[in-house]
Amino acid sequence: MITVAERSLDMVVCGVGGQGTLVLSSVVAAAAVLAGLKVVAGETHGQAQRGGTASSHVRIREKEEPAPLIPLGSADVLLSLEFWEAMRYAKYLKKGGLAIVATDKVIPVTASVGLTKYPTMEEFKSYMTAVTDKVYLVDAGAVARSVGEPRATNSVLLGSLARQYQLPFDLDTLKRAISLYVPKRAVDVNLKAFEAGLSGQGELKAF
Amino acid sequence: MHVNLQLSALDSEVEGVAIALGDEAVARGAEEAGVDVATAYPGTPSSEVLETLARHAKKFGFHVEWSTNEMVAFEVAYAAALAGKRAMTVAKHLGTYWMVDPLMVAALTGVNAGFVIVTADDTHPYSSQNTGDTRYITRMARLPEVEPATVQEAKDATKWAFEVSEKLGLPVFVRLTHRLAHARAAITLSPVSSRRGPGSFKKNDDRYVMVAANVRKRQPSFEELQKQILSISESCPFNNEDGNNDAPLGVVACGGTYQFVREAISKLPNPENIAVFKLAMTNPLPQGKLVQFMAKRKLVLVVEEVEPIVEVELRSLAQSSGINALILGRGTGTIPRYGEITTDSIVKGVARAFEVGAAKAILSDPPTQVSVQKLADVENRYPYLCAGCPHAASYLAIKRIIRKHGGVVAGDRGCYNQGVNPPLRALDTCISMGASISMAVGFEKAGVKGAIIAVIGDSTFFHAGIPALIDAVMENAHITVAVLDNRWTAMTGHQPSPSTGLNAMGEVSPSILVEDVAWAVGVKKVITVDPLEDIKRSEAALEEAISSPGPSVVVFRHECALQIEREARRKAVKLPLYEVDPSKCTGCRLCVLETGCPALVFDHATKKVVINASECTGCGLCQQDCPFHAIHLTERK
Numbered sequence: 001m002i003t004v005a006e007r008s009l010d011m012v013v014c015g016v017g018g019q020g021t022l023v024l025s026s027v028v029a030a031a032a033v034l035a036g037l038k039v040v041a042g043e044t045h046g047q048a049q050r051g052g053t054a055s056s057h058v059r060i061r062e063k064e065e066p067a068p069l070i071p072l073g074s075a076d077v078l079l080s081l082e083f084w085e086a087m088r089y090a091k092y093l094k095k096g097g098l099a100i101v102a103t104d105k106v107i108p109v110t111a112s113v114g115l116t117k118y119p120t121m122e123e124f125k126s127y128m129t130a131v132t133d134k135v136y137l138v139d140a141g142a143v144a145r146s147v148g149e150p151r152a153t154n155s156v157l158l159g160s161l162a163r164q165y166q167l168p169f170d171l172d173t174l175k176r177a178i179s180l181y182v183p184k185r186a187v188d189v190n191l192k193a194f195e196a197g198l199s200g201q202g203e204l205k206a207f
Numbered sequence: 208m209h210v211n212l213q214l215s216a217l218d219s220e221v222e223g224v225a226i227a228l229g230d231e232a233v234a235r236g237a238e239e240a241g242v243d244v245a246t247a248y249p250g251t252p253s254s255e256v257l258e259t260l261a262r263h264a265k266k267f268g269f270h271v272e273w274s275t276n277e278m279v280a281f282e283v284a285y286a287a288a289l290a291g292k293r294a295m296t297v298a299k300h301l302g303t304y305w306m307v308d309p310l311m312v313a314a315l316t317g318v319n320a321g322f323v324i325v326t327a328d329d330t331h332p333y334s335s336q337n338t339g340d341t342r343y344i345t346r347m348a349r350l351p352e353v354e355p356a357t358v359q360e361a362k363d364a365t366k367w368a369f370e371v372s373e374k375l376g377l378p379v380f381v382r383l384t385h386r387l388a389h390a391r392a393a394i395t396l397s398p399v400s401s402r403r404g405p406g407s408f409k410k411n412d413d414r415y416v417m418v419a420a421n422v423r424k425r426q427p428s429f430e431e432l433q434k435q436i437l438s439i440s441e442s443c444p445f446n447n448e449d450g451n452n453d454a455p456l457g458v459v460a461c462g463g464t465y466q467f468v469r470e471a472i473s474k475l476p477n478p479e480n481i482a483v484f485k486l487a488m489t490n491p492l493p494q495g496k497l498v499q500f501m502a503k504r505k506l507v508l509v510v511e512e513v514e515p516i517v518e519v520e521l522r523s524l525a526q527s528s529g530i531n532a533l534i535l536g537r538g539t540g541t542i543p544r545y546g547e548i549t550t551d552s553i554v555k556g557v558a559r560a561f562e563v564g565a566a567k568a569i570l571s572d573p574p575t576q577v578s579v580q581k582l583a584d585v586e587n588r589y590p591y592l593c594a595g596c597p598h599a600a601s602y603l604a605i606k607r608i609i610r611k612h613g614g615v616v617a618g619d620r621g622c623y624n625q626g627v628n629p630p631l632r633a634l635d636t637c638i639s640m641g642a643s644i645s646m647a648v649g650f651e652k653a654g655v656k657g658a659i660i661a662v663i664g665d666s667t668f669f670h671a672g673i674p675a676l677i678d679a680v681m682e683n684a685h686i687t688v689a690v691l692d693n694r695w696t697a698m699t700g701h702q703p704s705p706s707t708g709l710n711a712m713g714e715v716s717p718s719i720l721v722e723d724v725a726w727a728v729g730v731k732k733v734i735t736v737d738p739l740e741d742i743k744r745s746e747a748a749l750e751e752a753i754s755s756p757g758p759s760v761v762v763f764r765h766e767c768a769l770q771i772e773r774e775a776r777r778k779a780v781k782l783p784l785y786e787v788d789p790s791k792c793t794g795c796r797l798c799v800l801e802t803g804c805p806a807l808v809f810d811h812a813t814k815k816v817v818i819n820a821s822e823c824t825g826c827g828l829c830q831q832d833c834p835f836h837a838i839h840l841t842e843r844k
Binding site: 016017025026029030033034038039040041042043044045051052053056065066067068069071072084085087088090091107108109110111112113115116117127130131150180181 | 212214224226228251333357358386387389390391392393466467469470547549550551554582583585586587588589590591593628629630796799800803804805807808809816821
């Protein structure tokens with residue numbers, strides 16, 4: 001568990017369009033608001049639903065709302081819903097920062113036809129080592145399927161985040177935020193997914 | 208502290224706290240100001256403004272429309288404002304360019320109720336054919352413009368813009384950048400205002416019939432108004448000064464860059480040596496206040512999104528006011544000339560000012576930059592056409608025709624742009640709305656050989672394609688227009704298009720057929736196919752079209768795969784599913800190369816293609832395309 005003195009957080013959430021990147025960042029933002037903190041989430045979308053890369057910069061402070069983008073090399077946390085995307089956004093993570101990465105892979109068409117290369121685990125590790133040794137891999141898709149909702153991958157990752165990092169709000173607040181954002185019929189299964197992540201299911205330290 | 212946060216707060220007319228995107232905050236600002244008519248054509252990053260208003264139109268009782276194009280949107284809203292109703296029109300920067308013709312005249316006639324134009328400039332760009340700075344347009348039109356700095360301010364400035372517009376009797380601009388339009392933060396809501404009664408139009412030919420003689424009559428009063436605009440700029444409540452008022456170094460932070468400037472300054476070694484002017488009113492500039500601000504500085508760094516407009520104007524203002532401060536910014540290359548403004552780019556900008564010696568005498572130490580681990584670039588992840596996308600099938604037919612006959616595929620603006628990405632590489636141009644058809648005419652008149660095919664979506668066809676099609680008929684251009692009709696303005700989030708049969712408020716409207724338009728303007732060969740039904744039929748249709756004299760139109764009609772998927776989920780219907788028979792699959796990957804379908808994944812270990820069931824929508828294109836008949840229907844579990 002990483003603890004911080006000041007109630008603040010700079011976190012990059014990333015993934016591929018359709019994975020729930022923006023819902024995840026919205027949940028964290030809502031939890032911050034519920035806890036009376038200042039928050040801004042800078043989202044990058046547009047063509048994301050068509051398999052492109054999607055990201056959101058979530059920034060939480062005690063007093064004043066910061067700018068909606070995290071400077072390079074300064075994020076406390078990188079939360080990636082997709083394996084390869086973690087590498088793309090690693091440049092935002094500060095030296096020794098925490099990376100929580102789903103092992104779920106969205107293989108682009110270009111990799112199938114040999115035009116681009118999808119990274120191997122070894123390539124991933126050697127790339128990430130340059131930034132941090134605190135990399136946790138989470139088999140989030142499998143955990144989500146095991147609780148009965150394949151689309152709850154993001155709630156599993158949120159659980160892993162709460163397990164590895166002292167968030168600037170308590171767990172009940174985070175759960176309330178999940179209940180706010182998830183459609184009513186899916187609240188229970190998402191909370192289950194969250195608990196699974198929180199208990200460390202499917203989690204493995206990369207090195 | 209406990210905050211009562213309701214996600215539905217934005218949908219409620221009472222006060223409260225909500226988490227909102229910049230775009231949503233603008234919509235709320237308009238509702239609080241009592242907007243009566245709101246119009247737009249969708250475009251990233253502006254679409255969410257009208258989407259929010261459309262959701263509320265029936266409940267709060269105002270009119271919202273997705274207009275045919277931005278010029279139409281502008282004129283509808285403008286007329287409502289002439290008739291005494293508060294009105295708003297919204298566009299991305301490229302859409303704002305479409306408004307310019309009527310805007311320039313509307314500036315002269317003025318309006319009789321608050322009329323706010325919201326422009327969301329794509330600054331990187333993330334989803335546009337260029338980067339945009341619409342502030343040149345407000346200068347041409349000599350109209351007021353406010354640039355909010357935060358999500359809360361986006362709401363408040365919109366509301367304020369309505370007041371100012373009504374007071375001046377002029378349209379007022381609110382400029383967002385991509386970063387603010389898509390920033391999400393908590394905002395405090397005030398109650399939604401009630402609507403006004405029916406509007407009325409009072410005849411006044413001198414003012415509303417802008418023939419040349421009347422324009423000349425109107426000019427003196429417009430000039431008079433400019434003085435009032437200046438005084439409003441001086442008192443704009445969103446302009447602000449902070450930092451050390453006696454500091455020798457000044458930063459003028461325009462609109463949303465203010466948040467980045469604050470953060471950058473906190474990283475500098477001597478922040479007390481810097482005064483900040485938070486500039487919200489970027490046209491016209493609050494000259495008096497800025498003269499006072501610059502007079503105390505040796506150096507002023509201007510931070511603004513996209514073009515060095517304020518920088519250049521400040522240099523001119525300083526010169527005419529006898530101020531010697533050195534003024535730096537994007538124009539001098541102190542801040543990079545292109546790319547999004549970030550905390551990093553501002554810190555580097557101050558460091559550059561230091562290098563040229565300008566800031567050296569002022570800041571005793573060079574700014575410390577965060578040392579960032581230099582990482583190798585990660586290969587691009589291209590956006591693609593979704594699994595089951597009918598455009599993939601249309602492109603397959605078009606590519607085969609081009610392979611056979613040679614020629615050009617002139618593209619247009621929409622989802623089908625993704626057809627440029629590998630492995631499809633199916634289009635040759637993408638310039639502006641409607642340009643596919645007019646450029647095809649141009650290529651034909653230039654004598655380009657082979658099949659000349661324009662590819663345009665249904666929404667774009669109605670937006671800007673029709674005049675170009677008429678041109679093709681008039682000039683008897685031997686071109687083929689492939690209209691990829693998926694029934695929605697899909698790229699920007701499935702807003703209704705004229706072909707959908709719905710309007711923005713969810714009311715049933717006539718579904719306008721592309722074929723009817725084509726016949727009506729005199730196209731003699733018009734063919735309709737379902738691109739997913741039979742690829743050979745699509746090819747035959749294109750063959751027939753290109754061998755016909757003069758212009759021809761082939762309508763490829765099939766609903767957007769994402770909408771089909773949503774509908775199936777809503778009705779709990781299982782979509783068909785295909786699978787690959789590994790004993791027949793030779794691993795040639797023709798299916799992936801030809802369709803570009805993301806549900807097809809090549810397993811490098813087994814050298815076979817597998818179909819990802821959660822992606823596959825059962826369109827069957829790959830099955831039609833496989834020369835080894837290795838793909839067949841299966842049961843979806």
